[in-house]
Each structure stands twice: as C-alpha cells, then as structure tokens.
Amino acid sequence: MSKLDDYSLEKISDIVGKNVDAVLIVDASEDIYRTFIKKGIFARFLKDEGKYKDLIEYLWFHLNESQKRITENYHVFIPTFGKYNGKFSKKIRLKFDDDSTVYIIQMTVYPIGDDIYVYLLDNLDNSEYIQEFMTNDKISTIQNSYLFSMYIDLVQNTTSSISLTEVSDDTIHSDISYTDWRMMIVNMIGEDDQELFLERTDPEYLKKNFTPGRTSSFDCLMQNLEGKYIWVKLIFSRAKTTNEDDYRFVYMVQNIHEDAVRLFNELTKYEEMALTDSLTGIFNHGRIETEITNAISSKKKSEDTVSLMMLDLDYFKSVNDTHGHSVGDDTLRYFVDIISDYIENENIVLGRWGGEEFVIVLYGKDIEATRDISEGLRKRVEESEFPVVGKITCSIGITEINKDDTTDKAFERMDKALYQAKTEGRNRVCDY
Secondary structure, X not given: XXXXXXXXXXXXXXXXXXXXXXXXXXXXXXXEEEEEEEOHHHHHOOOOEEOHXXXXXXXXXXXXXXXXXXXXXXXXXXXXXXXXXXXXXXXXXXXXXXXXXXXXXXXXEEEEEOOEEEEEEEEOOOHHXXXXXXXXXXXXXXXXXXXXXXXXXXXXXXXXEEEXXXXXXXXXXXXXXXXXXXXXXXXXXXXXXXXXXXXXHOHHHHHHHOOOOOEEEEEEEEEOOXXXXXXXXXXXEEOOOOOOOOOEEEEEEEEOHHHHHHHHHHHHHHHHHHHEOOOOOOEOHHHHHHHHHHHHHHHHHOOOOEEEEEEEEOOHHHHHHHHOHXXXXXXXXXXXXXXXXXXXXXXXXXXXXXXXXXXXXXXXXXXXXXXXXXXXXXXXXXXXXXXXXXXXXXXXXXEEOOOOOOHHHHHHXXXXXXXXXXXXXXXXXXXX
C-alpha cells in the first residue's frame, strides 16, 4: 500500500490551506477583494476586504526592492493590470518602510469566473530563492539601462510581454491596447517632445516607415517612475515575419540621461567658446552683433525701448607701445571688469567689438537713461587706477534703436556718436 493512499482531496485542500500564507478572492469588475487567509507579513497589509486597485498598487506600483511609490501620473495604468485570461504566476519583491528586509513573494492567480480570481500568496524565505534572485540581478545588470520594453501587434492593437525593470525583473501582465497605451504615456513625455512622440508612435507612421527588421529611435525627455524627467532613447524595431502584412514591433525605452547630460555639458562648453572673446571672457564680435540684430527685431515687435553703447579706451595704442602687449591685454581685462561691475544689476549685454572697442546693448533704456549710465560709467573708468598703466579714460557713443532700424543703420549712428566723442576731445559721451 502506497503512502499516497493516506491523502484525499479534502486532506490535501486542508494542508494547502494551512501552508499557503495568504488566500484571497477578487472581483475585478467590482474593484473589490476579500481575504480568507493572511499570515506572517501578509497580515501587515492585507485587509479583510478592500479595493482591488489598492492591492495592485501595493503589490506592483512601487520601485523594485523598495516601498517607494511610483509617481501619481503612472497610476493611470493601474486599471489595465490584474485582469487574466488564464492561470498566471510570478515572483514579486516587497519591502516595508519600517523593515530593511526584501521579501520575495510567489503570487499565483486562478481565474474562476468573469473577472473573478483566486490569489495565492507565499513568502519565499528560503536562501535558495534569495540566491536565485541575487544571480538574476548580476545577469540583468547590463539590461538595466532599458527601463521599459514591450511587444506590440498593430493589427490586433495589443501589447504584451511588458517589462518594467524599475518595478520587477519579470514581465508584467497588463491588458491594454496599443492605442490606449500610447495616449496614456504621452502625458509622461516632456512637453516639447510630445508632438514628436505622437507622430513617431502613430500606427500608420510605423506601418509606412518600417520595413521588416528595421529599427529606429529618437531621444526625448520622459518622466521616470519617481516623477523626475530624464533623457531616454525610444526604440522601435519591426519584427521579421513571413507575412508582410504583419506589423509586430518591439518597443524599448533606454535610459541615456547621464550620457545625454554629459554631452549637453560638452556642447554648452564648446558653444560658449564659440561665442566668447578668449581674452576678456565676454561675448565676442559675432555674438554681440547677433544681440544687436535680435534687439532690433524685438523692437519691431514691441514698444520696449532698447539702446546701444560703444566704448573705446582713449590712447590705448600708447599703452601697448610703452608697456607691451601683455600689459595691454591686462588693461583690457581690467576695463571689462569695471564695466561688468558697473552694469551687473541692469538688463544689459556686453561684448567686445574688436581691439579696444566694446559694445553694450541696453534693454528697457531710452536715450536719456542710457546717457546717465554712460556718464556714470565714464566717470568710474576715469577715477579707476589701472594696474601698471595708472589713469586712463574712455570715450562713449550712444544711440536709441528705432522701429525702422537695421543693424547697419543702428551701428552707423552709434559709430558716428563715438567718433564725435573722440574728435571733441575724448573722455566724453555723445549721442546720435
């Protein structure tokens, strides 16, 4: 006689009931669950009766190995989770705020009617399972740059094999159409990139532009599960099938934030170098000329006043002839420091035009206000003690921009005003 003859279905059911850590039944259509058994850690969060959506959020909508909740925007996907067409099983990592332990939960779901499911939950505390997860962590490290992936069938308008690495190493069961997913996820894309996202993810765009086997991607800002915007690469790859009318795609989101920020910082550095005068550190000729053009364009669109100022160090050639070009360079840098200090609280842009000539664009200043600033600046230079050189003065020409100005016309007036200041004896302000 076999030992198995001692066990009946009733006895086995009793054994299962005693050994399973949690048993609950769910009505997904009514958004309700009811608990029959809850032991150990499950007694800490399972209610006798509660909302099914709250249960899904607690089990799945937190970052992997953390109880930190996913940002509110992503909760729009909760209703698409937790509906099953057949038996389903997966492992979940669960962590409580007051407990450093990461619990590994085996979840098994049995559909028993329309939107009615039985959940069996067990806490797997055996070291064998812990070792298994540690090994999986090492294997999946290289894939962690991919935050999200899923399989898309455009003909059936379905999604499947959804993987959200920040939540779980396993695929997530979700009943959501591709068109619904697309309109939900657009709210997580950076505002400036939403139009491009909708264009590139449009089913007709994908059908038209992707031959079997083709892969394409684009970069954009996207909100991560913690609610922060990061740079990601969105990748679409059309699967190769024997039927050309199949439109099956793999979609992936890759985290490229650190590399993107590093690249942008490098580009910013080189952009600054291209726009900056290497001697004085202020805008160079090309950049300040662009500022004048932009100021004139702005004036044509608004009533805001804008004025221009050109400054020239008097008798600067004698500085180079007497003390050498090194002292001349130091004198120009000191001159820029005086100007920058004097205008630092104003809406003013400073640039080097060339040699000892400098141009300032003064936003919100009419000719009278500009004259006052120019006089004050002239006196500050006159009163300053330049290293090595000692006393030195400057001449200033100013003009106010008109609606019918061009860059050449405005510059010509400013240049004539400076010439007048020079011919009238220097160390003075003239307007034109």
